Amino acid sequence: MGLIKTEKFSESQNQIALFAKAFGHPARVAIIQHLFKINACVCGDLVEEIGLAQPTISQHLKELKNLGLIQGTIEGTSVCYCINKDNWTAMKTLLNGFFNNNLDSNTCC
Amino acid sequence: MGLIKTEKFSESQNQIALFAKAFGHPARVAIIQHLFKINACVCGDLVEEIGLAQPTISQHLKELKNLGLIQGTIEGTSVCYCINKDNWTAMKTLLNGFFNNNLDSNTCC
DNA sequence: ACTATTAATCGTAATATTGCGATATACAAA
DNA sequence: TTTGTATATCGCAATATTACGATTAATAGT
Helix, strand or coil, X not given: CCCXXXXXXXXXXXXXXXXXXXXXXXXXXXXXXHHHHHCCEEHHHHHHHHCCCHHHHHHHXXXXXXXXXXXXXXXXXXXXXXXXXXXXXXXXXXXXXXXXXXXXXXXXX | CCCCCHHHCCHHHHHHHHHHHHCCCHHHHHHHHHHHHHCCEEXXXXXXXXXXXXXXXXXXXXXXHHCCCEEEEEECCEEEEEECHHHHXXXXXXXXHHHCCCCCCXXXX
């Protein structure tokens, strides 16, 4: 056990969970917020900004990259990371569909 | 280690991460979707609907309840769970603020 | 009181995540 | 070519999560 039974759920449910999990750690929230704030950035900035060790930040960046939410291009010795607009928009659409259910008709016992 | 260093992050960042983590498992996504769909429900429904064991569902419900996203009232031998409207709205506001950053000005290298 | 039903809790095994020191890689500058 | 700088990867320890069988608790119906 300790293994998620993805086969019990729809593709959409698994996708929502994967994206949500990406934001389920404050370091990754902070990374995304920083990328939005300065519009493009390198990993070194983030290590200072966030205050975790460099390998730890690198690992969090990798997770966000694997999901396609950010992308990195090599610039000499450093890497320039930024939000992947298309995938970010797609993620937002998926999660908004989940969040914006109508609560008005929701009557509780 | 294996312990999140919450002290390195703002309260808002930690809150966003906590809510996101709640949706980071497809079973919890499915539970919320089912609650929206039928507008009020009992745990038994969910065990059938989702196909995980009863203790597992109960555990997932507990996590959502601890975060305040759902609430349960006892109805005889069963429990009636439903979305907590106020907290759901607050969560939505917080996460929307995070998602709806302006991407137009985001120029990549 | 006894039995059935529903949901919570306990205990535990399997797996995943987090964090970082040490090291590797890749490029730039001297 | 050597040295410095930036980032990725490896390996591991600590902790968290997932899942469920067994049990418990609480109520309903007989």
